[in-house]
Amino acid sequence: MIGHKFMGKAHSHAYRDLPYFFDTSLTPVLQTIAGRDEKGVEAAARKMGWASYDTDWRSLIERDDIDLIDIVTPNHVHAEMAIAAAEAGKHVLCEKPLAMTVEQAKRMVEAVKKAGVVHMVCHNYRYAPAVQFAKKLIDEGRLGKIYHIRAQYLQDWIMDPTFPLVWRLRKEVTGSGALGDIAAHILDLSRFLLGEFKEVVGMMETFIKERPLGEMSGGLSASVKNGQMGEVNVDDASAFLARFENGAIGVFEATRFAGGNRNGNRFEINGEKGSIRWDMENMNNLQVYLVDDEPGLQGFRTINCTEEHHPYAGAYWPAGHIIGYEHTFINLMAELMNGIAKGSSPSPNFEDGLKNQMVLEAVERSVQTGKWVSVSS
Numbered sequence: 490m491i492g493h494k495f496m497g498k499a500h501s502h503a504y505r506d507l508p509y510f511f512d513t514s515l516t517p518v519l520q521t522i523a524g525r526d527e528k529g530v531e532a533a534a535r536k537m538g539w540a541s542y543d544t545d546w547r548s549l550i551e552r553d554d555i556d557l558i559d560i561v562t563p564n565h566v567h568a569e570m571a572i573a574a575a576e577a578g579k580h581v582l583c584e585k586p587l588a589m590t591v592e593q594a595k596r597m598v599e600a601v602k603k604a605g606v607v608h609m610v611c612h613n614y615r616y617a618p619a620v621q622f623a624k625k626l627i628d629e630g631r632l633g634k635i636y637h638i639r640a641q642y643l644q645d646w647i648m649d650p651t652f653p654l655v656w657r658l659r660k661e662v663t664g665s666g667a668l669g670d671i672a673a674h675i676l677d678l679s680r681f682l683l684g685e686f687k688e689v690v691g692m693m694e695t696f697i698k699e700r701p702l703g704e705m706s707g708g709l710s711a712s713v714k715n716g717q718m719g720e721v722n723v724d725d726a727s728a729f730l731a732r733f734e735n736g737a738i739g740v741f742e743a744t745r746f747a748g749g750n751r752n753g754n755r756f757e758i759n760g761e762k763g764s765i766r767w768d769m770e771n772m773n774n775l776q777v778y779l780v781d782d783e784p785g786l787q788g789f790r791t792i793n794c795t796e797e798h799h800p801y802a803g804a805y806w807p808a809g810h811i812i813g814y815e816h817t818f819i820n821l822m823a824e825l826m827n828g829i830a831k832g833s834s835p836s837p838n839f840e841d842g843l844k845n846q847m848v849l850e851a852v853e854r855s856v857q858t859g860k861w862v863s864v865s866s
């Protein structure tokens with residue numbers, strides 16, 4: 490694993506917990522974790538159960554006793570690391586967004602295909618049982634033809650103007666702001682549930698233009714460096730409209746300025762025969778409305794997706810014994826282990842990451858031109 494903070498912790502935990510819940514074809518061995526700061530990576534290795542640590546990520550790629558490289562570093566180094574790993578014949582799991590640009594994402598897809606390695610992108614939210622169940626209902630035609638999706642990813646962790654200028658607010662490290670960081674997740678959910686985007690038109694805003702320099706200290710917390718100020722050159726908020734290949738239309742909003750919303754990753758889908766709603770902050774539940782319900786009893790019902798009928802839920806506890814954020818990663822890792830055993834790349838893989846990047850870039854182009862932009866152009 491390369492990187493050892495927020496996602497380092499989420500992924501390490503998932504690898505360790507995986508064998509407790511799933512009988513996968515392969516079992517992960519936590520061999521080596523890499524980071525630039527020796528004290529930090531040594532402490533992380535000890536706490537998170539890694540056999541060793543290294544301060545140079547390239548040495549992991551050269552080792553014969555490592556089969557999988559997991560990239561949990563900021564976005565600007567994903568391409569370099571993933572391509573080097575693939576060229577050395579390692580399977581690759583990469584955090585989202587896959588890359589900084591479509592051009593980078595294309596090179597990453599080429600590299601993993603050429604090397605014949607297994608690849609995945611960590612869009613973990615599609616592995617919530619309630620989201621998987623939503624997909625099953627849509628695929629079975631229970632909602633009929635889909636008309637609408639409205640999806641939001643609302644956070645509020647940078648609203649304080651004194652919150653420092655961390656890597657997530659610097660274009661050269663992150664690519665884009667709320668768009669690539671959190672809209673990328675609702676784009677992935679939309680592609681998973683509805684299929685491909687056709688065209689988009691968007692807008693972006695940066696509310697706080699300057700902040701004190703600082704760095705992430707784990708999770709979504711940060712520390713100020715030296716009191717110097719720097720320019721915020723990414724979006725604090727992005728919104729866009731979309732048309733899908735299947736004729737549905739979508740309304741999307743991603744912001745870190747929605748006070749009171751800590752991790753409001755939500756969608757509602759309306760079809761000719763019913764509607765569904767999901768909210769990450771209440772992630773075990775799926776709300777379902779079916780037009781065929783008896784008159785007088787019609788309305789959204791709440792399904793607690795913790796039963797064996799709900800994908801992945803049967804691997805955990807008895808019905809009603811809810812699971813959490815970390816289990817979305819465990820479910821994804823289970824697919825990754827089985828994928829490596831079979832030699833196939835489960836979705837979301839690098840090709841999904843590329844398609845996601847194409848939508849992100851189309852939104853940015855539309856903001857620059859003020860026009861609708863075709864996603865494939």
Ligand SMILES: NC(=O)c1ccc[n+]([C@@H]2O[C@H](COP(=O)([O-])OP(=O)(O)OC[C@H]3O[C@@H](n4cnc5c(N)ncnc54)[C@H](O)[C@@H]3O)[C@@H](O)[C@H]2O)c1
Nearest residue numbers: 492493494495496497561562563564566584585586611705
């Ligand atoms: N799937 C999700 O829900 C989710 C959530 C948060 C972050 N992410 C993604 O995960 C990735 C990491 O985010 P994070 O929140 O864990 O960041 P973080 O700041 O908490 O941790 C980043 C880690 O990368 C290391 N690092 C930074 N630059 C490096 C370099 N050049 N070489 C080697 N190591 C380097 C840092 O030392 C640190 O250990 C990002 O791509 C982010 O978009 C995904």
